[in-house]
Amino acid sequence: MTRPIIALDADGVLLDYNLAYADVWERAYGVRPIERDPDAYWAKDRWDVPHLADEALSQFRRFFDEAFWSSLPAMAGAIEACQLLHDAGHELVCVTAMQPQFAQARESNLRKLGFPISRVLATGGDASRGSPKRSALEQIDAQVLVDDYLPFLVGLPEPVHRALIDRNPARSPNRGSERETLSSSHPDLRSFTQWWLSRL
Incomplete structure (x- = not known):
């Protein structure tokens, strides 16, 4: 399936x-x-x-x-979480708000760490016209976006499941009424994965 x-x-x-x-x-x-x-x-x-x-x-x-x-460390539990999603049949695409000239370095970083990511799309971080990730999601027909920055999850098409990784609460931008537009919220990717796979 x-x-x-x-x-x-x-x-x-x-x-x-x-x-x-x-x-x-x-x-x-x-x-x-x-x-x-x-x-x-x-x-x-x-x-x-x-x-x-x-x-x-x-x-x-x-x-x-x-x-x-090309040398950032993995978040705790993130590689294992991605492997579980991949093994369950999901294609995983990294959609990052970094500048496009560093997309290859990011992909190299993820592959060296062992993430089962099929590709990397770099969108830039300009949110003045809504989520900069929207067009990338449409391009790959993604039905889920997992992000730790609330503004990038706002205004996405309704079919997209908008999952917030609600990490590090001190001075977090992930507060306010826009949280009501989220599909789900989780402390980390491992928790999202466990919750998501339990629904299949």
């Missing part, structure tokens, strides 16, 4: 961007930051680092290169 295509976000769902942020900070400044708040949603709030702006921010962003985007 053919199962629905499941689209999966990368950072915060498959890959641990917040943990990798400490690595890139150490690479840029030679000092590993101290963890300030493990429950923080945003990486800059999790680590005890100064606020960067203007030229300092531009300089730091140069370290978010091919080497960085």
Whole structure:
């Protein structure tokens, strides 16, 4: 039996961007930051680092290169969760809001870690006209999107199951009345997978 295509976000769902942020900070400044708040949603709030702006921010962003985007660690339990979904007959596609020039690095990262992902689509992160992932979902006819950022789940066509990974509650953007548009909410991908497969 053919199962629905499941689209999966990368950072915060498959890959641990917040943990990798400490690595890139150490690479840029030679000092590993101290963890300030493990429950923080945003990486800059999790680590005890100064606020960067203007030229300092531009300089730091140069370290978010091919080497960085091809070396993020997996979120706990994410590889096993994907394998279970794959074994159940789902095609898994990574739909990520990163810039398209780094899509190949992201795909390499996922494959090196052993994720059974068929392909990577990079949409960019501009949400000013609604979810930047909508056209990618239509392109692959995905019937599920699993994402950890509420604004990217809002305004999708009604047939798409909109699953929020509601991680790291401190200063989370995943609050407010728009949560009412969600199809489901889960603490991590492993929990989503267990719930989803129990319904089949």
